[in-house]
Amino acid sequence: MATKWRRALLEGLLLCFVLFVIFGPISSLVIWSIAIRWYWPHVFPQEIGLAYWKQALGLQRDWAIAAVSIWDAFGTSILVALVATAVVMAMAIPAGYALARFRVPLKALILLLFLMPKAFPQQPIFVNLLPTFTKWGLAGTVQGVILVHILVCLIFGVWITTSAFKAIPQELEEAARSVGATRWRTFWKVLFPLAAPGLLVSTVFVFVTSLTEFTGTFFIGLPFVTTLPMLLYSSSGYNMQFASVIAIVLLIPSLLFMTFVQRVFRPEYMGGIAG
């Protein structure tokens, strides 16, 4: 009995520690988001309230409080991230499979090509991209922003899916072929479920990257497309309260998305890898 209690205590302490490590930094965000007045050297705010939250969520309109409704930006962010993720994964899964399985000529070069948008300082790339996008009528449009996000995210999609497919022994596929499965069936019944954890990681990574993308959105989207990170950057520094509200709001879709994707990739798929 004693060991059982000690074990429970130890586990409880460990849990507290983990929670602290994860939520400690976020808790300061929460405090900032409800601080109305907070001057140095006070440890906690002198006055707290939900004014910034109400203002940000469009529940009140007070010119004295420096926060605007975030709903439009939130909607844009989610739309852009979902579409970009869908497009990127639709490209990355077949591309990753091909790069992992077939002798693709210039494979290294192709993989490097996906790295290009991330391999150089972002600003010159997007400044350079702007005239082209303007010529195509994409500058300042949601489509243009989505396209930029796809460019930025493709590397995570392709690289992670490639290694996810590579990690699956060729024999598992050949075994499926030998019992009568076509290449297509083999992909969906054997390869895809086994690659699922890697594809999940890749999808979440792409989604979060798109959700928090700033530089490309700034150059291509301004002044007509505003996403949450744009609001955040423009208010941080002088308006910690509003910035904290946006930062917390940004966390929510990532968490929801992760839960959702985990449902899609069923747990036994994940279990399969452990063996």
Add this chain to the structure above:
Amino acid sequence: MPEVRLEGVTKRYGKVTAVDHLDLTVHDGEILTLLGPSGCGKTTTLRCIAGFVVPDEGHIFLGDEEVTHLPPEQRDIGFVFQNYALWPHMTVFQNLAFGLQLRRTPKEEIRKRVREVLSLVRLSGMEDRYPRQLSGGQQQRVALARALVLRPRVLLLDEPLSNLDAKLREEMRFEIRELQRQLGITAIYVTHDQAEALVLSDRIAVLNEGRLIQLGTPEEIYQRPTDRFVAGFIGLSSFIEAQVAEVEDETAVLETEDGIRLRVPRDALTEGQAVTLAVRPEHVEILEGPPVDLENVFQVEVVRAAYLGDSIDCRLRLGKWELRTQLPPHKVLSSGERLWVRLPPEKMIVIPS
């Protein structure tokens, strides 16, 4: 069950020729082993038959049907992999049922056939286990069952036992042999393990550097190797280079360059021909005491004797040649000791150089 026929099958990887104009026929209902050292082309040959690899030249037939360019899923073959290749995200039942489901077999029938084949490989009641919950031997039996449940035209096995420990491997040899007999299925078995090949084959095809060196029953391969490579690869052999000095009615006499004369069966030898004599360890007879006028009797010197538990592995010097033999473990020998040995003429294996 149809026979499997290979005609001039060739596969090259860059400059390396993995399989070199291979002609081979596997008879209906027999188990044929492709035996050879690693890199001899045996696995590539098997993968060509399975359809995982398309040969650069030549034709492959299953029965009357040419399958050279047919994708693997249309060949109706069963394949057992060295690393089992069970799908880790499926239970044993799902692993076995997958192929049947693809063939739109009714559910009841699937359940019945899975149950039957599991009892055949002595794994009844394991339907709901995941592969990772099974031992290596059990996993390999599931892999075998997965191939058999579809009642394929040909069963292909690629070193299926080499990941198992020695004891289990020996057991499984007999099991596979037994199953193949029982089902009367045509099977091709790839291995680099000569003992495995001798135990479970109807016939053995010895391959080296992509070419077929000798094809025959285990007895033929062991007792009458036609090639030095075969004599060295299957069983132990000591080699003595010699020339045919005399040819008589039944026998011939060989002479080495250091003057050792040996009587051997005549076969098709001609005078002056250069040959290699292969001596099996069990064909070296140790004589007690000095000989009384016997043919093929020599005095040899013990070079090294190693105690192996059930026997003593012994290297003997005969002129400039070395003979290997196994002696009963109670014999006490020390290096430098001199012994009389006899090499029975009728047991000598002569291979034309």
